[in-house]
Amino acid sequence: MAHKAPGRSDRHGISVMELFKMFxxxxxxxxxxxxxxxxxxxxxxxxxxxxxxxAVKNETPMPYHCGExxxxxxxxxxxxxxxxxxxxxxxxxxxxxxxxxxxGVSSMKLHRDLSVTQKTAWMLAQKIRQGWIDGGGKxxxxxxxxxxxxxxxxxxxxxxxxxxxxxxxxxKAAVIGAKERNGKIKVKVIERTDAATLEGxxxxxxxxxxxxxxxxxxxxxxxxxxxxxxxxKHSIGKYVNGMAHTNGIESFWAMxxxxxxxxxxxxxxxxxxxxxxxxxGRHNVRSLDTIIQMTIxxxxxxxxxxxxxxxxx
Numbered sequence: 001m002a003h004k005a006p007g008r009s010d011r012h013g014i015s016v017m018e019l020f021k022m023f024x025x026x027x028x029x030x031x032x033x034x035x036x037x038x039x040x041x042x043x044x045x046x047x048x049x050x051x052x053x054x055a056v057k058n059e060t061p062m063p064y065h066c067g068e069x070x071x072x073x074x075x076x077x078x079x080x081x082x083x084x085x086x087x088x089x090x091x092x093x094x095x096x097x098x099x100x101x102x103x104g105v106s107s108m109k110l111h112r113d114l115s116v117t118q119k120t121a122w123m124l125a126q127k128i129r130q131g132w133i134d135g136g137g138k139x140x141x142x143x144x145x146x147x148x149x150x151x152x153x154x155x156x157x158x159x160x161x162x163x164x165x166x167x168x169x170x171x172k173a174a175v176i177g178a179k180e181r182n183g184k185i186k187v188k189v190i191e192r193t194d195a196a197t198l199e200g201x202x203x204x205x206x207x208x209x210x211x212x213x214x215x216x217x218x219x220x221x222x223x224x225x226x227x228x229x230x231x232x233k234h235s236i237g238k239y240v241n242g243m244a245h246t247n248g249i250e251s252f253w254a255m256x257x258x259x260x261x262x263x264x265x266x267x268x269x270x271x272x273x274x275x276x277x278x279x280x281g282r283h284n285v286r287s288l289d290t291i292i293q294m295t296i297x298x299x300x301x302x303x304x305x306x307x308x309x310x311x312x313x
Contacts, residue, residue, distance in 0.1 A: 023093070025089065029091070045069060046077040047066060048068050053066050056072065062077075079303070080128070080299045080303055080304050081127070084127075091124070094110055094114060094121075097110065098125065098278070098282075102259075103262055103263045104278065107121040108121070110125060126304065127299075128299070129274045129277055132280065134280070134281075138206055138207040139178055139180045139210065140207040141181065142211045143180055143206050143210050143212050144245070144246045145176070145177070145178045145206075145220065146177060146246045146250060147174055147175065147193055147198065148174075148177075148256075149174055150172055150257070150260060150272060151173055173272050174190050174191070175276055176198060178201070178205050181248055184284050185252055185283050187280045198219035199219065199220070199223060202220075202227070209226075209227065210228070211230070213243070215233070216232070230244040232245050232246065252283060255279065255283075259279060
């Protein structure tokens with residue numbers, strides 16, 4: 001009798017051994033990145049889009065020059081890697097680690113694995129998360145919608161950090177998500193869980209006429225006007241009612257919280273949206289063998305400056 005391997009054993013990706021054979025040095029990493037950004041040798045200027053480009057002797061100040069706008073550029077220009085002094089080989093390895101680690105990678109581990117400072121590793125991770133920002137489009141078919149709360153428990157906080165106003169969701173940030181069954185997921189950090197916020201998220205991210213499954217939260221009651229809306233009553237211990245359940249989106253929340261507790265230990269309210277984006281983005285490309293390439297393509301046009309990242313909200 002054949003035994004089925006655990007998990008999705010049918011998926012194939014790049015192994016660690018293959019990774020280092022592919023990128024033994026900086027030149028190999030640069031060539032690979034350039035082939036992804038400019039396939040079939042169609043190198044274009046990131047500033048003006050012109051194909052009239054040429055290589056620069058001695059690569060000073062940059063490897064390429066545009067004959068139209070007279071600007072110099074490299075494969076980093078116009079991406080989150082722009083102005084970074086971190087080697088391309090380390091960028092690629094960081095993308096691999098973050099793409100293949102289901103519960104995320106802490107900046108301390110990146111700091112040790114890449115031989116960079118913790119501050120640099122933290123910045124690298126935040127920039128790579130930019131590549132997972134949702135590209136738009138709406139979910140369709142059967143869609144599960146649910147909200148959760150992320151944050152530490154009040155009893156575990158230092159006395160001067162406690163809000164002393166209750167338990168449960170007190171002191172935590174709310175996150176709402178919508179997930180196609182066997183498909184994509186969309187998530188967003190929200191300030192309130194009222195009807196206007198919950199319905200607004202669903203209307204903005206789910207195609208009209210889709211079948212939506214939620215719990216009995218009163219904030220979802222108005223969805224019947226635009227969707228086939230079915231609920232399951234968690235409050236009475238009922239989690240499946242025919243086809244109505246939210247097990248898929250709750251499985252995603254479980255993964256997010258395992259990453260919170262086991263990898264990051266804390267996700268600040270200021271940067272929570274970036275971490276949520278990371279987990280959703282990794283989920284949405286998990287079935288692709290070219291997961292790193294998808295991450296790299298997502299970095300184009302999404303610059304993130306350190307001063308902007310650490311600025312007060």
